[in-house]
Amino acid sequence: xxxxxxxxxxxxxxxxxxxxxxxxxxxxxxxxxxxxxxxxxxxxxxxxxxxxxxxxxxxxxxxxxxxxxxxxxxxxxxxxxxxxxxxxxxxxxxxxxxxxxxxxxxxxxxxxxxxxxxxxxxxxxxxxxxxxxxxxxxxxxxxxxxxxxxxxxxxxxxxxxxxxxxxxxxxxxxxxxxxxxxx
Numbered sequence: 001x002x003x004x005x006x007x008x009x010x011x012x013x014x015x016x017x018x019x020x021x022x023x024x025x026x027x028x029x030x031x032x033x034x035x036x037x038x039x040x041x042x043x044x045x046x047x048x049x050x051x052x053x054x055x056x057x058x059x060x061x062x063x064x065x066x067x068x069x070x071x072x073x074x075x076x077x078x079x080x081x082x083x084x085x086x087x088x089x090x091x092x093x094x095x096x097x098x099x100x101x102x103x104x105x106x107x108x109x110x111x112x113x114x115x116x117x118x119x120x121x122x123x124x125x126x127x128x129x130x131x132x133x134x135x136x137x138x139x140x141x142x143x144x145x146x147x148x149x150x151x152x153x154x155x156x157x158x159x160x161x162x163x164x165x166x167x168x169x170x171x172x173x174x175x176x177x178x179x180x181x182x183x
Contacts, residue, residue, distance in 0.1 A: 001180060003027040004039035006066070006082075008056040010048035012166060016079065019166035023177055033065035040183045042069055045166075046081025050106065050135070051093030053085055063099055069157075070101050075183045076158045083153060083160030084135055092135055102155040104139025109149070122151045122163065127171050129163035136162060 003020050007013050007029040020027040020043075028035065036042045044066060046053075057063040066086075070076050078086045087098045090106035098106070109116055115134040122129055122144050129151075137150040137160070144152035144161075152161045159179065165172035 001025050001041070001183065002039050003041045003043060003180075004035045005029045005043045005045055006036060006057070006062050007031050008048075008053050008060070008062065010053065010056075011045045011081065012047045012079070012164065013045055015166045016043055016045045019172065019176055020180075023173065023180065025180060031060045031062065033061040036062060036065040037069055037074070040075065041180065042066065042074065042076045044076065044078045044082035044085060046079050046084065047132075048081055049093055050081065050084060050090040050096040050098070053081060054096055054098070057085070057099075066099055067101060070155075073157045075179075076101075077179055078158065078160030079166070080133055080162060080164055083137055083162055086153075086155075086158055086160050087137055087139060090135060101158050102137070102139055102141050102153050102160060104137055104141065104153070106135045107138050108135055109133070111147075111149075116149070119168075120146045120163075122146045127175075129161075129165065129168040129171055129175070131163050132167075133162060
C-alpha cells in the first residue's frame with residue numbers, strides 16, 4: 001500500500017504521514033503530480049487558508065492531478081481544509097474557486113464558537129473526533145454530521161472529513177484504517 005500526502009507548503013502533512021506510518025503503511029509527502037497519480041491512496045491534508053493553498057496546488061500541478069485522479073476513480077481523502085478545497089468554492093479569503101470535486105462551498109461557521117476547536121461526536125455512529133476549523137462544507141454530498149455541521153462528504157472516489165483523524169487518537173486510527181481497507 002502506498003499513500004501520497006499532498007504537500008502544499010502548509011498544514012498538517014507531517015502528522016498525517018506519521019498517522020499512516022503508525023498503521024504500517026508506506027507514506028510520502030509529495031508535491032509531485034506523478035506520485036499523486038500512482039498512489040493507492042492520495043491525501044489532501046488541511047490546515048491553512050484556502051487562497052494560499054489553492055495557489056500552491058495550482059503552481060505544483062496538484063490541482064489537476066487530484067481532479068484527474070478522482071475522475072479516474074482513484075481513492076482520495078481530504079482532511080479539514082482538504083475537504084473544503086475539494087468543493088466548488090470557498091468564502092474564505094474573499095472567495096476562492098475550489099477543485100470542484102465535490103458539489104457545494106465552504107462557508108464561515110455561523111456558530112457561537114469560531115474557531116470550533118475540540119472533540120465532538122460524529123453522527124451517525126457517535127464516535128468522537130478532534131475538530132479545528134472556522135469554515136465548513138455546505139454540500140448535498142454530506143454523509144456525516146457533527147453538531148449540525150458537515151463532518152464528512154463523499155463524491156465518487158473522494159471522501160472528505162472536517163475532523164482531523166491524525167489528531168483523534170484511537171478513533172482516528174480506526175477511521176484511517178477503514179479508509180485504507182476501501183482501497
